[in-house]
Amino acid sequence: MKKYPINLAGLKYLETGQFIIRFFRDFESTGVNVTTDSDFNVLYASLLQQSPVYDSALMQIREKALSEVLFDQDRKRDKKFFTLRRAIYVYRYSEVEAEQIAYSVLKIIIRAYNNIDKANYEAESLALDNFVAELRSAENLPHIQLLNLEVHVNSLELANNTFKTTFNTRSADVLDDTVYDVKMLRKNLLNTYRELAEYVFVMAKRRNTPYYTKTLDALNNGRIYFANILAKRNGVTKIGNDNNPT
Numbered sequence: 001m002k003k004y005p006i007n008l009a010g011l012k013y014l015e016t017g018q019f020i021i022r023f024f025r026d027f028e029s030t031g032v033n034v035t036t037d038s039d040f041n042v043l044y045a046s047l048l049q050q051s052p053v054y055d056s057a058l059m060q061i062r063e064k065a066l067s068e069v070l071f072d073q074d075r076k077r078d079k080k081f082f083t084l085r086r087a088i089y090v091y092r093y094s095e096v097e098a099e100q101i102a103y104s105v106l107k108i109i110i111r112a113y114n115n116i117d118k119a120n121y122e123a124e125s126l127a128l129d130n131f132v133a134e135l136r137s138a139e140n141l142p143h144i145q146l147l148n149l150e151v152h153v154n155s156l157e158l159a160n161n162t163f164k165t166t167f168n169t170r171s172a173d174v175l176d177d178t179v180y181d182v183k184m185l186r187k188n189l190l191n192t193y194r195e196l197a198e199y200v201f202v203m204a205k206r207r208n209t210p211y212y213t214k215t216l217d218a219l220n221n222g223r224i225y226f227a228n229i230l231a232k233r234n235g236v237t238k239i240g241n242d243n244n245p246t
Contacts, residue, residue: 001208003201003216004223008190010230013071016186017055019226020047020193026218032211037203040215043196050192054185069166070121074183077128077159078117084152085110091147102143109134120183121167128160 011019024047027034035041088110091103109131116127135144135153144150197219204212 001204001213001216003197004220004227006223006227007230008194010234011226012068013058013182013186014068015226015229016190017051017058019222020051020054020189022222022225023193023219024048024051026221027215030214030218032214036211040196040199040203043192043199046192047189047196050185050189054182054189057182057185070163073159073163073166074121074124077124077156077163080152080156080159081113081116081128081131084149084156085114087149087152088147098146102146105140105143106135106147106149109140121163125160125164125167128156132157132160 008016008019027044034044088103088106091099092107094100094103113127113131116124116131119127132153134140135149144153200212200215200219204216
């Protein structure tokens with residue numbers, strides 16, 4: 001008995017909506033009465049409420065020609081930022097004094113930008129510009145060079161510039177606030193799903209009753225299907241080995 005691993009962050013925006021709808025359909029086919037467990041019912045009702053709102057908002061954005069490209073490019077620059085952050089933290093326990101000094105300085109800088117990926121598109125673009133400029137300042141560049149981080153800084157700058165170029169050529173009626181709403185709606189939707197999935201998994205292990213085992217099976221049906229999609233997209237032959245399965 002297990003909760004099948006899947007990296008939900010790898011789902012595209014449209015796939016996220018489809019993933020949740022797939023769970024609804026699979027769960028309905030079990031014949032399980034959702035109201036039997038009040039805690040599960042609350043989470044399930046929340047998903048039911050959020051799903052159409054998310055899909056409706058996403059549809060408004062998807063009507064704009066550049067929306068999917070923007071989503072992908074935004075995700076790429078987020079990953080570049082996370083990669084740079086991890087590269088800095090590699091030196092956390094360095095025994096070389098100069099590296100410890102460089103790490104201490106850069107750690108303070110990057111912590112100031114920790115929630116940069118949660119900002120709306122234009123705010124994130126500006127913040128990343130400022131972040132890169134600060135790292136390349138006369139004061140901080142030697143630290144970047146000492147820790148061999150220039151390649152990561154350059155990669156982040158390139159990803160951010162690519163996004164800005166696409167964003168600036170979008171239709172004038174693509175409102176950034178609307179895009180930002182979809183970003184937050186997706187985050188909230190997946191957080192609720194994660195909580196529901198974990199609850200079902202724990203209860204299935206503890207009680208092992210048809211109510212929970214059937215619900216867990218319904219969860220896993222969709223998780224297996226979309227995990228395979230992600231694996232094929234990433235050129236992986238064996239699925240279930242995500243670094244952060246949820």
